Amino acid sequence: MPFPILGSLTLRRRLTLYVALVSCVPLLALTWLQNTIARGMLERQVESSLRMEAEGLKDLMEAMLSEREVTARSWAEDPVLRNALKTRDATASDAMLALLQRRFLTLNGIVLFTDDGVALSASTPALRDEYARLSADVRRSPWFVEAQQERTTAEGVTEVNPIYQGQVLPLAVPVLEAGTHRRLGVLLAAFDWGQVSEMVKPALARAALRGHQSFALKVLRPNGQVLFDSRGAGAHDDRERLVVAAVDGVTVRDVGDGWRFEALVDPDEAYAPLIQARALVLTLAALFVAAAAAGSWLLARGFIRPIRALSEVMLHVVKEGDLSRKLDMEVGQDELGELAGAFLQLMASLRETAGSLNRATRVLGDTVAELQRTSEAQERNVSRQAAALQETQVTAQEIKQTSMLASEKADAVLNVAARAEAVGRAGEGALRESMGGFQALSEQVGQMAQRIAQLNERTQQIGGITQTVKDLADQSNMLALNAAIEAVRSGEHGKGFGVVAREIRSLADQSIQATERVRDILGDLGNAILSAAKMTEQGYVRVTEGLEQVSATGQHLNELATIIQDNASAVRQIAGAVNQQNAGIAQIFTAVTDLSGMMDETQAGLKATTEAARRLQEVTSQMEGVARAYRI
CATH class of the missing domain: 3.30.450.20 (PAS domain)
Incomplete structure (x- = not known):
């Protein structure tokens, strides 16, 4: 500020001083200019009058002197x-x-x-x-x-x-x-x-x-x-x-x-008229300046009162946070009235905003609480799914081991069948040894039937587990869909959770697809096991009949050789089926392992979702604190 002393004055006094100066300076300048012009005109007028009188006296004297001189000469x-x-x-x-x-x-x-x-x-x-x-x-x-x-x-x-x-x-x-x-x-x-x-x-x-x-x-x-x-x-x-x-x-x-x-x-x-006029003008100027000062004071008072009222309301809002206080002043049609109207609109907008913010924070808090509950429930469900998948993985490991053992037994049976065929061709002398071999083969076939039956049961158990996994994946998909809907309702604050929900839904879809593939594989494996069981039963029946025939008569040795050849062919089929079963079980074990990894990722995503919900709860608390700062 060029004049620091003006900064210590109030707005009313500064406005009064400015208006007085603005009205006084032009008036004094105009008075000075008018006085200068009037003085110049009066000086010329006085000089003209004096000159006229002097010239008139000169003319009169000249006329008188000439007339008297002419008279004297005459x-x-x-x-x-x-x-x-x-x-x-x-x-x-x-x-x-x-x-x-x-x-x-x-x-x-x-x-x-x-x-x-x-x-x-x-x-x-x-x-x-x-x-x-x-x-x-x-x-x-x-x-x-x-x-x-x-x-x-x-x-x-x-x-x-x-x-x-x-x-x-x-x-x-x-x-x-x-x-x-x-x-x-x-x-x-x-x-x-x-x-x-x-x-x-x-x-x-x-x-x-x-x-x-x-x-x-x-x-x-x-x-x-x-x-x-x-x-x-x-x-x-x-x-x-x-x-x-x-x-x-x-x-x-x-x-x-x-x-x-x-x-x-x-x-x-x-110059008395000029002096009188100057005194009159100065008096009028003083009166005008006084009137201007009084008018500016009243004008400033009219300006300051509504501004002061607005300032008091604003300070009250800033200090107390009370948006319910009313503006105690009349709103005119001038600029101050427009300012007061805009301030009233601002207060109404702030009250509406604060109310909307309170309602939004309550809704957001309820939504976040519901989201946390849903996330916790889904986390518990996913934890149970993970535990079930771990059990399924262990069971698949056992099935894999059993399948490997069945494959080894099938190889052994195949070797035995080959030896039995050699023994049958060797002659009758080896019949007793063949009987013993057939007896052992009968026992092994019985054990293999039992193993195949156990394998069938294990396969059915895996199917049930697979159905459970599919149900859990469907439930995860539904929960992810509900979470996505709640994220859309939450607006900007739910965008991050919506992304997590979409990822969970994608993982659930992948889980459903994987369980469907496992169910298809288990179906093929069950069919193969059933075929192997039937073949094993048929082989067992045939071995029994062969033993009865060999026991009844040694004449049937050729037939026995034929039966042994059939048994060898069946055993080879059983070995092929067991190998196929082993490959299917390996695929099941790989799928279950992948599903377990995917479940781990799902758990990590649910943890991130829970953390995001916790942070969202903190933001909601902060928004509630901001909303409670104003009373409406």
Whole structure:
């Protein structure tokens, strides 16, 4: 954060400060810009007004000076005045000058001088007598000197003339002789300078209407000498003034060439509206900023209250795990209302999720418990099947040994039959030995019949065991099918158990196929044993008959030889059947051994299934703990 101090403020105070700044800075900038523009406009307006007043005073003064100079020159061309200067007779000129003074109210006096400065005639006798005593001063006066040079000057306008008892504008013009233009004398017309105050009264009145009470007009010579000040003689002000001047040019020669006409006013008074407007704007800006701060505070309060309510509910949910708490606030249509609505939807979704999770964990727990029970039952069944297979394997081993012994006996019988045949061919002398051999053969055939009968019983027992194994495999197949169905019900959590169930079902199918093959082999073996038993019984009967015939008579020796040959052939058949039985029993033993290995694998798979069910039970317990963490 660029300003760390702002990080310690609350959101309400920061928002209030930001809104106040955002509203204050543009307002102050706009106020400054407006004040700058207004000041510039007011300055131009004041300057224009002052310039207009200065130019107006200049024009009035120019017009007045020109008019009075022209009037004085026209008077100087009067024949009465020329005649008075030539004849030195002032009777007519006095009457004329007195008449002019009465006619022109702005004229304080008019005097006719000779070329050497002697007052010859005047508008009043007193005025003539006064100038008569000042002939030397008249000759040195600037206005007299300039008039002799045929120029007009306004020198002495600032002085209070003792003769006229006030400020006058002395305009002196030469009196020239008609035709020759020879200078005869000088005519002095003293105009009242105080009339200038009357001339500027309209300008002062206009300024007063504008509220410029300090407005003043001044007339200055080029050297800075003040000729007129509307504030009065000797007015002095140390304060800075706004001044606009207009200068009388020299384009047209007159007595006011080079004069400076100034219009001035106090800046504070001239810019008083701007200062008042600035104070008003600043006051309004302060009020606006205060209103903006108050409004932003109220706005922030409106923002913070629902946010604080949401925060309290969220903290309560985080600390207590209680999803049942309601939001104590009104939901509006603005963004905060949308946020509150979304929060309410989130709380409802969390409550629904927690409820669903509780229900799912209960169902999953029941399913896992059922799966464990089923797995334990199947493990017990498979253990019993394994024990039965072990017994079957032992029995198959015994059958194998018996079959091997029967094969050896069959070989022995075959050898005996061969010897008996040799003995029968040898003659009658060997008959007794043959009788003994036949007797032994009869006994061996009886034993072999017993062995074959036992072998038949063993084969039937193996068939029963095989049927039991098939039933167990069918039961395993059904259990695997049920486990697969429960795994599908369990969803994602039962996928691993479903794989195990499919493997168990595959092993059960293989067991069923193997037992069917064993049953087929046992069937073939039983048929062969039955055939051997029948042949053995027939051989036993024939041996008995042969013994009876040999005992009854030795004449039947040839027949006995034939019988012995038949017996030898039967014995060979028995030997072949016993060999086939031995091969079948070996296959049965191999199948039972394979079935035992498969049962071991099935037991290992069931153990893995039990372990997976135990882990699934642990996960279920964890899910139950998570689900119980929230109250709904």
